[in-house]
Amino acid sequence: MNDMRLVERDVSNRQAKIEARGVQVHYGEKHALKDVDVAILDRTVTAFIGPSGCGKSTFLRCLNRMNDTVASAKVAGRITLDGQDIYDPRIDPVQLRAKVGMVFQKPNPFPKSIYENVAYGPKIHGLARSKAELDEIVETSLKKAALWNEVKDRLAAPGTGLSGGQQQRLCIARAVATAPEVLLMDEPCSALDPIATAQVEELIDELRSQFSVVIVTHSMQQAARVSQKTAFFHLGSLVEYGETGQIFTTPQDPRTEAYITGRIG
Amino acid sequence: MSVFLILTVLGVLALAGFVLARQRAMALAGGDARRLHSRPNYYGWHGSIMAAVPAMLFLAVWQIVQPMVIESRLSGMFPPEMVQDDSARTLLFADVRRIAAGLESAIASGAMSADEASALDAGAVRDRLAATGVALGADVQPETLAAAQEYRGLATVGGLWRTVLVLALAVAGLAYAIKLTGPEFRARNRVEGVVLALLMLASTIAILTTVGIVLSMLSESIRFFGMYPIQDFFFGLTWSPAFQGNSQLGLLPLLWGTLYITLISMLVAVPVGLFAAIYLAEFADARVRAVVKPLIEVIAGIPTVVFGLFALVTVGPLVRDWIAMPTGLGNSGSSVVTAGIVIGILNIPFISSLSDDIITAVPQSLRDGSLGLGATKAETVTQVVLPAALPGIVGAVLMATSRAIGETMIVTMGAGAAAQLNLNPFEAMTTITVKIVSQLTGDTEFNSPETLVAFALGISLFVITLCLNVFALWIVRKYREQYE
Ligand SMILES: Nc1ncnc2c1ncn2[C@@H]1O[C@H](COP(=O)(O)OP(=O)(O)OP(=O)(O)O)[C@@H](O)[C@H]1O
Numbered sequence: 001m002n003d004m005r006l007v008e009r010d011v012s013n014r015q016a017k018i019e020a021r022g023v024q025v026h027y028g029e030k031h032a033l034k035d036v037d038v039a040i041l042d043r044t045v046t047a048f049i050g051p052s053g054c055g056k057s058t059f060l061r062c063l064n065r066m067n068d069t070v071a072s073a074k075v076a077g078r079i080t081l082d083g084q085d086i087y088d089p090r091i092d093p094v095q096l097r098a099k100v101g102m103v104f105q106k107p108n109p110f111p112k113s114i115y116e117n118v119a120y121g122p123k124i125h126g127l128a129r130s131k132a133e134l135d136e137i138v139e140t141s142l143k144k145a146a147l148w149n150e151v152k153d154r155l156a157a158p159g160t161g162l163s164g165g166q167q168q169r170l171c172i173a174r175a176v177a178t179a180p181e182v183l184l185m186d187e188p189c190s191a192l193d194p195i196a197t198a199q200v201e202e203l204i205d206e207l208r209s210q211f212s213v214v215i216v217t218h219s220m221q222q223a224a225r226v227s228q229k230t231a232f233f234h235l236g237s238l239v240e241y242g243e244t245g246q247i248f249t250t251p252q253d254p255r256t257e258a259y260i261t262g263r264i265g
Numbered sequence: 266m267s268v269f270l271i272l273t274v275l276g277v278l279a280l281a282g283f284v285l286a287r288q289r290a291m292a293l294a295g296g297d298a299r300r301l302h303s304r305p306n307y308y309g310w311h312g313s314i315m316a317a318v319p320a321m322l323f324l325a326v327w328q329i330v331q332p333m334v335i336e337s338r339l340s341g342m343f344p345p346e347m348v349q350d351d352s353a354r355t356l357l358f359a360d361v362r363r364i365a366a367g368l369e370s371a372i373a374s375g376a377m378s379a380d381e382a383s384a385l386d387a388g389a390v391r392d393r394l395a396a397t398g399v400a401l402g403a404d405v406q407p408e409t410l411a412a413a414q415e416y417r418g419l420a421t422v423g424g425l426w427r428t429v430l431v432l433a434l435a436v437a438g439l440a441y442a443i444k445l446t447g448p449e450f451r452a453r454n455r456v457e458g459v460v461l462a463l464l465m466l467a468s469t470i471a472i473l474t475t476v477g478i479v480l481s482m483l484s485e486s487i488r489f490f491g492m493y494p495i496q497d498f499f500f501g502l503t504w505s506p507a508f509q510g511n512s513q514l515g516l517l518p519l520l521w522g523t524l525y526i527t528l529i530s531m532l533v534a535v536p537v538g539l540f541a542a543i544y545l546a547e548f549a550d551a552r553v554r555a556v557v558k559p560l561i562e563v564i565a566g567i568p569t570v571v572f573g574l575f576a577l578v579t580v581g582p583l584v585r586d587w588i589a590m591p592t593g594l595g596n597s598g599s600s601v602v603t604a605g606i607v608i609g610i611l612n613i614p615f616i617s618s619l620s621d622d623i624i625t626a627v628p629q630s631l632r633d634g635s636l637g638l639g640a641t642k643a644e645t646v647t648q649v650v651l652p653a654a655l656p657g658i659v660g661a662v663l664m665a666t667s668r669a670i671g672e673t674m675i676v677t678m679g680a681g682a683a684a685q686l687n688l689n690p691f692e693a694m695t696t697i698t699v700k701i702v703s704q705l706t707g708d709t710e711f712n713s714p715e716t717l718v719a720f721a722l723g724i725s726l727f728v729i730t731l732c733l734n735v736f737a738l739w740i741v742r743k744y745r746e747q748y749e
C-alpha cells in the first residue's frame with residue numbers, strides 16, 4: 001500500500017457529529033445489523049468497509065432515517081446528531097435529511113433535465129433567492145462533482161440519458177447542491193474511471209473542511225486515500241473502528257486483517 | 266368434404282409435418298441436436314407451417330372467390346332488368362343460395378331424392394321446402410329455380426376441386442418442408458419470419474378496421490353533403506330535424522352539449538380519480554389498498570344504463586331541488602350538470618385504477634432520491650413521482666375523456682334530448698351520440714338527409730376524438746420524463 005497518499009490522520013481532537021449506540025436493524029426476520037456503536041466525528045471522512053451484504057448500506061440508511069421508507073425495516077438503538085436523538089418523535093425526518101444528505105449506491109437521477117436534477121434540493125429548501133443564484137449553485141455543484149465539462153452544453157437534456165458513471169456524479173452534484181452538514185456516500189465511485197474517481201476524492205477532501213463525510217467503499221486504496229477513520233463491518237457487526245492508518249497497518253481483529261489483506265470478502 | 270373436415274385434415278397433416286420434419290432433422294444430424302442449425306423443434310414447426318399455412322390461405326381465397334365466380338356465371342341466366350339494380354341483384358342471389366342450400370339439406374335429410382330435387386317445378390318449390398323447414402319469402406320464379414339448380418351443380422364441382430387442391434397443396438408443402446430439412450437449413454429464421462408476419466398482421470388489423478370505418482362513414486357523409494349544404498351543417502346554430510323535410514341540421518348545439526358535458530364530467534373524474542390513485546399508491550397501507558382498490562373498480566362494472574337510472578331518479582332531482590331552483594338557474598330535472606356528474610363518477614375508476622398502476626410502477630429509488638435530499642412526501646409526489654407518471658396518467662385521462670364523449674345512455678337519461686346552445690349548465694342539453702341514435706331509430710331508409718346526417722355526426726365525432734388523441738400525444742411527448 002505504498003501508493004497511499006498520506007492525509008492528515010490526527011482527528012482525535014474533533015467532536016462527535018453523529019453517535020450511534022447499540023443500533024440493531026431487522027428486515028422482517030433477518031437480523032441485518034447487530035449492536036453497532038460508532039461515533040462519526042465532525043469534519044472528518046469516515047470510511048465503511050466490509051464484504052458485500054454485511055450491512056454497510058443498512059447502517060448508512062439509519063443515519064438519515066431512510067430506512068423509514070422500507071416497511072419491513074425495524075431500527076432499534078440510539079443515534080444522535082449533535083446530541084439530538086434523530087429517532088425522537090419531535091425530530092422531523094425531512095429536516096434531518098436536509099442536514100444529512102445521501103448519495104445512493106445505485107444512481108437514481110430524476111427523470112428531469114440535468115439542471116433540474118441539481119436544482120431540485122436548493123429549490124425545495126429555498127437556498128437560492130434568484131435564478132442567477134440557482135444557476136451558480138448548479139454550476140459549482142456540477143464542477144465539484146467533476147461533471148461540469150461533460151454536461152455544460154446540455155443542461156436541458158434528461159439526466160437519465162447520461163452514462164452510468166455520469167449519473168453517479170450527477171447524484172453527487174445533486175446531494176452537494178443541498179449543502180448538507182453530513183454527506184453519506186454509498187459507493188460513490190463504483191462506476192467511475194480513475195480520473196473521475198480522483199476528482200470525487202478531491203471533492204470529498206474539500207468537503208471535509210466543513211462537513212462530515214461517510215463513504216462506503218469496496219476499494220481499500222480509496223478508503224486509505226480519503227478517510228481519517230475507518231469502520232470494518234462483517235456479517236452485520238461492527239468488527240473494528242479506528243484511525244484509518246491504524247486499521248490498515250496494525251488491525252486489532254484477525255477478521256479485519258484477513259479482509260484487508262484479501263483473505264475474506 | 267365440408268370446410269370443417271378439411272380443416273381437421275389440415276390439422277392432422279400439420280401434426281404429421283411436425284413429427285416427420287423433426288425426426289428427419291434429428292436423423293440427418295445423427296441424433297445430435299447441436300449439429301443442427303436450429304433447435305429440433307423449429308424443424309418441426311417449419312414442417313407444420315408448410316403443411317397447414319399455404320393450404321389454409323388457399324382455402325380462404327377459394328371461399329371468397331368461388332361464390333363470386335359462380336354468381337357472375339349465373340347472372341347470364343336472368344333477364345337483364347332483373348339483375349341491373351345492385352340491391353335487387355343481391356336479394357336475388359340470396360334467394361338462389363337459400364333455395365340451393367334448402368334443396369341440399371332436403372336431400373341430406375332424406376326428404377327428397379336427388380332426382381326429385383333436380384326435377385322440381387318452380388311452383389312447388391316453396392311448399393316442398395317449407396315442409397323440410399326452409400322458409401322462402403316469395404314465390405319462386407322459374408329463372409331463380411333454374412339458377413339455384415345450376416348453383417348446386419357448380420357448387421358441388423367447386424367443392425370437389427377445393428378439397429382436392431387444398432389437400433394436394435398441404436401434402437406438397439409437407440413434402441417440400443421435409444425435403445428442405447437438413448442440418449444446414451435455417452429453420453428458426455423461417456419460423457420466426459412466419460411468427461413475425463403474424464404479429465404484423467395483428468397490428469395492422471386494428472389500423473385497417475379504423476380505415477374501413479372511416480371510409481364507410483365517409484361515403485355516406487358525402488351523400489349527406491350532397492343533399493344538405495356543408496356550411497349549414499358545420500356552422501348551423503339550430504338542430505331541428507323534421508321528417509317531412511326542411512330540417513335544420515346544425516352541428517354546433519350538439520357539439521356544444523357534448524363538450525360541455527364532457528368538461529363537467531372530467532372536472533369530477535380527474536381530481537377525484539387522481540387523488541384516489543395518489544392515496545392508494547403512496548399513502549394507503551397494503552391492507553387498505555387490497556380492499557379499496559377492488560371496491561372502486563366495481564364501479565367500472567356497472568352497466569351505464571344503471572348509471573342513467575341513478576341520474577334520472579337521484580342526481581337529477583337533487584341538483585334541481587338543491588342547486589338549480591334555489592339559485593333560480595332552472596327547474597329542469599335533466600341537465601348538463603346531472604349527466605356530467607354521473608359520467609364523471611363512471612369514469613373515476615378508470616382514472617384511479619390506471620393511474621394507481623402507473624404511479625406504483627415509478628421506481629422506489631426515485632422516491633428515495635427525493636426524500637434523501639430532504640424533500641417532504643408531498644414534494645416527492647408532486648415533483649418527482651407524478652411527473653414521472655405523467656404520460657401514463659394523460660393516457661388514462663384521455664381514455665376517460667373518450668368514454669365521456671361517446672357516452673349515450675347517461676346523457677339520454679340525465680341531460681335529456683333537447684338540442685340547444687346554452688351556457689347555463691342547469692338546462693337540458695344533448696350530445697352528438699344521442700342524436701345519432703335518435704336519427705337512426707325508427708323505420709327509416711338511408712336516403713334522406715335526416716338519417717344520413719347520422720354519418721356526418723359520426724365522422725365529426727371521430728375527428729374530435731382523433732384531435733384529442735393527437736393533442737394528448739403531443740402533451741406526452743413534450744412533458745415525457747423517462748425513467749429506466
Ligand atoms: N429492503 C431489504 N429487505 C430485506 N433485507 C434487506 C433489505 N435491504 C438489505 N437487506 C439485507 O440486509 C443485509 C445487509 O444489506 P446491505 O445492503 O446493508 O449490505 P451492504 O453491506 O451494503 O452490501 P453491498 O456492499 O453489497 O452493498 C443483506 O443481507 C441484505 O440481504
Ligand SMILES: [Mg+2]
Pocket residue numbers: 056057058105186
Ligand atoms: Mg450497499
